[in-house]
Amino acid sequence: MKNPIHPAAASSQAFQIAEIRPIERLFEDDEGRDRLEKALSRYPEKRAALLPMLGYAQERNGWVSDESMEQIAGALDLTPAYVRSVATFYTMYNKHPVGRHFIQVCTCISCHLHEADEVFERFLAETGTRAGEVSEDGKYTVIEAECLGACGFATAVQVNDRYFENVTPDQIPAILDELD
Amino acid sequence: MSDATNYVTLTIDAVEVKVEAGTTVLQAAEHAGIVVPHYCYHPGIPSRPAQCRMCLVEIEGQPKLQPSCVFPAQDGMVVYTTSETAETARKSVIEFLLLNHPLDCPICDAAGQCMLQDYAFETGQLRSRYAEAKLVLGRDRVADDILYFGDRCIVCTRCVRFMEELAGDNALVVAQRGHKAYIDTFPGKDLDNAFRGNIVDVCPVGALVHEDFVFKARAWDMDSSPGICPGCSTGCNIDINVKENQIVRTKPRLNPDVNSYWMCDHGRRHLVMANRGVRAEAPLIRVDGELEPASWNEALTWIAGRLEAGDGAAVVSGGAANESLFYMRGLLSELGIDGGTFRVLQGEEITLPGFPKLKLRADRAPNVTGAELHGFKRSDELADVPDGGVLIVLGDALADAPADYGANAGFFLCVGSHLYPAMVNATAILPMTSVLEMEGTFVNYEGRVQRFHQALRAPGVARPAWMSLSRLLEHRGVGEGVLDARAAFQTMAAGTTGMDNLSWSGLGLRGELLSEAGQPAVAVE
Ligand code: SF4
Ligand code: SF4
Ligand code: FES
Numbered sequence: 072m073k074n075p076i077h078p079a080a081a082s083s084q085a086f087q088i089a090e091i092r093p094i095e096r097l098f099e100d101d102e103g104r105d106r107l108e109k110a111l112s113r114y115p116e117k118r119a120a121l122l123p124m125l126g127y128a129q130e131r132n133g134w135v136s137d138e139s140m141e142q143i144a145g146a147l148d149l150t151p152a153y154v155r156s157v158a159t160f161y162t163m164y165n166k167h168p169v170g171r172h173f174i175q176v177c178t179c180i181s182c183h184l185h186e187a188d189e190v191f192e193r194f195l196a197e198t199g200t201r202a203g204e205v206s207e208d209g210k211y212t213v214i215e216a217e218c219l220g221a222c223g224f225a226t227a228v229q230v231n232d233r234y235f236e237n238v239t240p241d242q243i244p245a246i247l248d249e250l251d
Numbered sequence: 252m253s254d255a256t257n258y259v260t261l262t263i264d265a266v267e268v269k270v271e272a273g274t275t276v277l278q279a280a281e282h283a284g285i286v287v288p289h290y291c292y293h294p295g296i297p298s299r300p301a302q303c304r305m306c307l308v309e310i311e312g313q314p315k316l317q318p319s320c321v322f323p324a325q326d327g328m329v330v331y332t333t334s335e336t337a338e339t340a341r342k343s344v345i346e347f348l349l350l351n352h353p354l355d356c357p358i359c360d361a362a363g364q365c366m367l368q369d370y371a372f373e374t375g376q377l378r379s380r381y382a383e384a385k386l387v388l389g390r391d392r393v394a395d396d397i398l399y400f401g402d403r404c405i406v407c408t409r410c411v412r413f414m415e416e417l418a419g420d421n422a423l424v425v426a427q428r429g430h431k432a433y434i435d436t437f438p439g440k441d442l443d444n445a446f447r448g449n450i451v452d453v454c455p456v457g458a459l460v461h462e463d464f465v466f467k468a469r470a471w472d473m474d475s476s477p478g479i480c481p482g483c484s485t486g487c488n489i490d491i492n493v494k495e496n497q498i499v500r501t502k503p504r505l506n507p508d509v510n511s512y513w514m515c516d517h518g519r520r521h522l523v524m525a526n527r528g529v530r531a532e533a534p535l536i537r538v539d540g541e542l543e544p545a546s547w548n549e550a551l552t553w554i555a556g557r558l559e560a561g562d563g564a565a566v567v568s569g570g571a572a573n574e575s576l577f578y579m580r581g582l583l584s585e586l587g588i589d590g591g592t593f594r595v596l597q598g599e600e601i602t603l604p605g606f607p608k609l610k611l612r613a614d615r616a617p618n619v620t621g622a623e624l625h626g627f628k629r630s631d632e633l634a635d636v637p638d639g640g641v642l643i644v645l646g647d648a649l650a651d652a653p654a655d656y657g658a659n660a661g662f663f664l665c666v667g668s669h670l671y672p673a674m675v676n677a678t679a680i681l682p683m684t685s686v687l688e689m690e691g692t693f694v695n696y697e698g699r700v701q702r703f704h705q706a707l708r709a710p711g712v713a714r715p716a717w718m719s720l721s722r723l724l725e726h727r728g729v730g731e732g733v734l735d736a737r738a739a740f741q742t743m744a745a746g747t748t749g750m751d752n753l754s755w756s757g758l759g760l761r762g763e764l765l766s767e768a769g770q771p772a773v774a775v776e
Pocket of ligand 2: 480
């Protein structure tokens with residue numbers, strides 16, 4: 072990597088990502104309005120739809136940006152600060168931009184016994200990133216994950232919503248090819 | 252059911268207390284004079300999250316320690332607040348709170364008044380067992396005048412809940428969780444609420460600090476006097492903190508009838524501004540066309556001999572104390588001048604939703620009701636001065652007067668604290684203490700008479716206006732000069748409609764309402 076970015080600084084790199092992947096506004100098209108309406112219909116009060124809407128923001132943009140939080144706050148009659156409080160409570164909402172393929176490698180005990188560390192290192196090497204960074208082409212972010220619940224199929228890797236099981240380091244170039 | 256159902260009797264640390272049913276153990280202990288250490292509980296904030304676990308106490312028959320801030324007192328209950336288990340729990344809580352705490356008391360503005368410092372000291376943990384690197388959060392800004400020192404924060408959420416439950420603005424929140432949790436606003440959306448300053452007062456540690464106070468004074472360097480905020484007609488009860496005769500900070504003082512535990516930010520700013528301005532420091536009399544300094548006796552004799560009854564005008568201030576207004580009225584009667592007016596600066600009215608009785612009121616003066624009670628009329632304009640007549644001005648009423656105001660008067664007496672351009676036209680100037688430099692009373696919007704104490708030393712030989720005016724009257728052969736505030740008050744109360752029911756000591760620190768005869772005409776909400 073030419074300009075290595077420390078993971079801690081990743082959040083300040085949003086402008087770079089925005090060029091590759093602009094943040095979509097959430098509730099200005101039929102899809103967004105539909106999702107909001109469905110979520111609202113399930114709960115007695117608007118505030119309860121907050122978690123599903125944060126999830127939707129992440130589904131749509133890969134991460135939950137300040138802009139998305141403000142849009143959700145507007146839709147649910149909450150303050151943006153309150154939305155941020157909830158979003159930051161949960162670690163699995165990404166508060167930083169991530170690559171189009173968000174690769175989570177389980178390094179918990181079972182996977183750890185099955186070369187998970189090597190798998191993780193290999194993903195970093197192949198994508199040219201450090202943990203948590205977005206690759207320069209905007210395609211990849213690789214992080215370590217706590218148990219993915221697939222201990223019987225170590226090493227488990229989750230890419231966006233898709234699971235790869237029994238992953239070994241030498242399969243990784245093929246997995247990355249398949250993702251494109 | 253019998254009357255007894257409304258009360259329960261319990262034993263706390265061997266002290267028997269009888270309290271109303273529904274009282275928490277922590278409040279019951281307070282009745283018995285026992286303070287149970289606590290952080291998240293604040294008597295003025297409705298919610299009781301019971302999250303800090305500092306107030307755990309042992310209760311006979313309960314399998315575990317119980318948070319006394321929410322646990323209701325029950326009949327026959329036996330509570331131990333200092334048993335070994337309770338002490339051990341408290342010690343652990345403190346140890347956890349100190350894990351990542353920077354221990355920067357030597358540069359912390361809360362040192363000396365900090366609940367963490369106090370309890371850490373009490374539980375006697377002089378060494379940390381934590382060998383790992385501390386988490387460092389640093390310093391942030393949550394409002395243009397409030398700083399947040401994240402490392403000192405114990406995440407009691409009092410500030411968050413004040414903003415949500417009292418100010419009605421959920422703009423301050425806990426971000427992250429667990430040991431990484433900290434208090435924050437949304438990026439780019441600093442607090443702009445008119446009551447935000449209270450979050451600094453509810454913070455039990457030094458995490459929230461007013462920027463205009465930061466590093467200015469140590470707790471033990473300051474004197475504190477109970478006062479009444481002169482910022483508007485609400486008359487919030489406050490403590491004025493003074494260092495080297497400068498106001499460095501004001502804090503709300505509990506008065507459930509007026510302001511509860513709170514005050515507004517206009518009031519705080521207003522008071523810090525009181526340090527400024529050019530003061531009148533000595534009596535001045537006009538000799539051969541020039542204002543010359545004179546001693547009090549000289550000046551009073553000189554003025555008493557030259558003031559003549561006749562046509563005249565009087566201007567007072569809605570910020571002057573009742574006692575001063577009373578003797579001003581006395582002087583005017585002696586000179587045969589009726590009426591007299593005052594102007595009141597108007598501003599936006601802002602309510603604290605969680606305690607709606609507290610409003611920053613449109614009348615930005617503390618004693619409008621008092622001025623009216625003493626027969627002065629509110630007016631938009633400065634009074635016209637009859638050519639060659641007498642003009643008497645009391646208080647800070649000339650700040651914006653045209654420079655030639657009063658030049659046409661035959662005799663222009665000004666009893667004032669600050670010097671303003673129009674005062675060059677005065678025939679005599681008597682230096683007056685500001686209301687922060689004297690004792691006296693105000694009447695607030697609902698007719699509550701409240702006493703304030705002296706917070707600052709007066710400059711030069713400035714004296715309270717009730718003193719100089721009563722002495723001036725004495726020089727004219729009317730009554731006797733009064734030299735202490737109690738006597739001034741008692742003379743006034745006896746001679747003023749609506750006040751005859753009041754006594755100086757009876758006012759205490761909470762004030763008393765005027766009797767019906769003196770109640771302000773406007774209905775109180
Ligand atoms: S800033 Fe103060 S009041 Fe707010 S949570 Fe932290 S310690 Fe409590
Ligand atoms: S509401 Fe009025 S009296 Fe109370 S602090 Fe504000 S300005 Fe002062
Ligand atoms: S004061 Fe009771 S738990 Fe915090």
